[in-house]
Amino acid sequence: MNKKKIDVYSLIKLEVEKLKKLGFKTASLDCRMLLSQILKKTNTVYTHQEVYISQNQILKFQTLVKQRQKGKPVSRILNRRNFWKREFILDEHTLDPRPDSEILIEAVLRHFPEKNQSLKILDLGSGSGCLGLSLLEEYENAQITFVDTSKKSLKVVKRNSLLLRLKGKLKYINLDWHSYDWDTTLLNFEEKTKFDIIVTNPPYIPSNEIKFLEIGVKDYDPTLALDGGNDGLDAYRSIIPRLKNLLKPEGKIFVEIGKGQEDLVKKIGLQNKLLFVEFKKDLLNIIRVIVFCMK
Numbered sequence: 001m002n003k004k005k006i007d008v009y010s011l012i013k014l015e016v017e018k019l020k021k022l023g024f025k026t027a028s029l030d031c032r033m034l035l036s037q038i039l040k041k042t043n044t045v046y047t048h049q050e051v052y053i054s055q056n057q058i059l060k061f062q063t064l065v066k067q068r069q070k071g072k073p074v075s076r077i078l079n080r081r082n083f084w085k086r087e088f089i090l091d092e093h094t095l096d097p098r099p100d101s102e103i104l105i106e107a108v109l110r111h112f113p114e115k116n117q118s119l120k121i122l123d124l125g126s127g128s129g130c131l132g133l134s135l136l137e138e139y140e141n142a143q144i145t146f147v148d149t150s151k152k153s154l155k156v157v158k159r160n161s162l163l164l165r166l167k168g169k170l171k172y173i174n175l176d177w178h179s180y181d182w183d184t185t186l187l188n189f190e191e192k193t194k195f196d197i198i199v200t201n202p203p204y205i206p207s208n209e210i211k212f213l214e215i216g217v218k219d220y221d222p223t224l225a226l227d228g229g230n231d232g233l234d235a236y237r238s239i240i241p242r243l244k245n246l247l248k249p250e251g252k253i254f255v256e257i258g259k260g261q262e263d264l265v266k267k268i269g270l271q272n273k274l275l276f277v278e279f280k281k282d283l284l285n286i287i288r289v290i291v292f293c294m295k
């Protein structure tokens with residue numbers, strides 16, 4: 001196939017302008033990421049870099065930009081997203097991991113600074129596995145249990161764990177935290193051994209607010225990963241009362257929450273014999289994580 005040498009700037013200029021007109025703030029980066037995919041580059045190409053490209057590849061690149069114009073996030077077009085220190089694959093069954101959730105990883109690291117411990121960690125509502133697998137990267141002797149009601153998302157966690165080549169004891173449990181006695185079911189899989197760390201980022205958007213979210217979220221993230229019921233708190237009400245049965249006495253719980261939910265979720269924790277440890281804010285100064293313990 002005939003390839004010509006051309007600089008990236010000339011290749012993406014028109015496409016960047018189209019995206020900018022539609023209000024996309026990261027138009028240049030978006031186009032360079034899409035072009036890198038077409039050129040099978042492992043790094044994102046630079047604007048002033050020269051590349052070899054065929055006419056067919058140019059057409060494919062323009063097709064990807066058209067998807068972006070319709071609001072599809074670049075991570076969904078590429079089916080991958082950087083989180084913490086690695087790149088995770090995604091599909092339509094997994095939430096697109098958010099940078100805000102990295103606050104939760106930071107909080108765990110602050111509370112458990114000793115990296116060689118053989119910690120037992122539960123990732124409740126694991127999606128792509130970004131939380132549990134990032135923790136495994138930090139605590140290489142850890143055992144991680146991934147729980148999700150979506151079997152298809154658990155398959156993505158398995159694929160990510162293979163791609164990332166992280167060693168460790170991993171378990172994948174398909175379970176619904178709204179089901180009766182789900183904590184007992186989970187402990188049976190664990191031969192009754194409880195957890196040192198529980199992390200969870202459950203769905204927390206009130207059902208009737210989903211339609212107001214941006215297209216990239218409401219049309220591409222699975223509803224199962226977003227919908228927190230009438231007031232957004234359904235998952236917390238099912239999860240939190242059972243956590244004391246799953247945690248070791250010295251263990252800690254790290255719960256991601258939506259904007260403004262801190263007082264209500266803290267109350268659910270206190271009503272269920274957990275002790276409040278602290279709130280953690282994200283980069284926009286929004287309280288994003290609550291830490292609980294048992295004593």
Ligand SMILES: C[S@@+](CC[C@H](N)C(=O)[O-])C[C@H]1O[C@@H](n2cnc3c(N)ncnc32)[C@H](O)[C@@H]1O
Binds near residue numbers: 147226
């Ligand atoms: C907000 S996503 C979080 C995914 C991932 N932990 C992350 O931070 O990117 C919530 C996850 O909870 C799962 N989930 C929703 N309802 C559930 C239920 N009743 N029982 C177990 N998992 C559930 C969803 O499938 C989804 O993977």
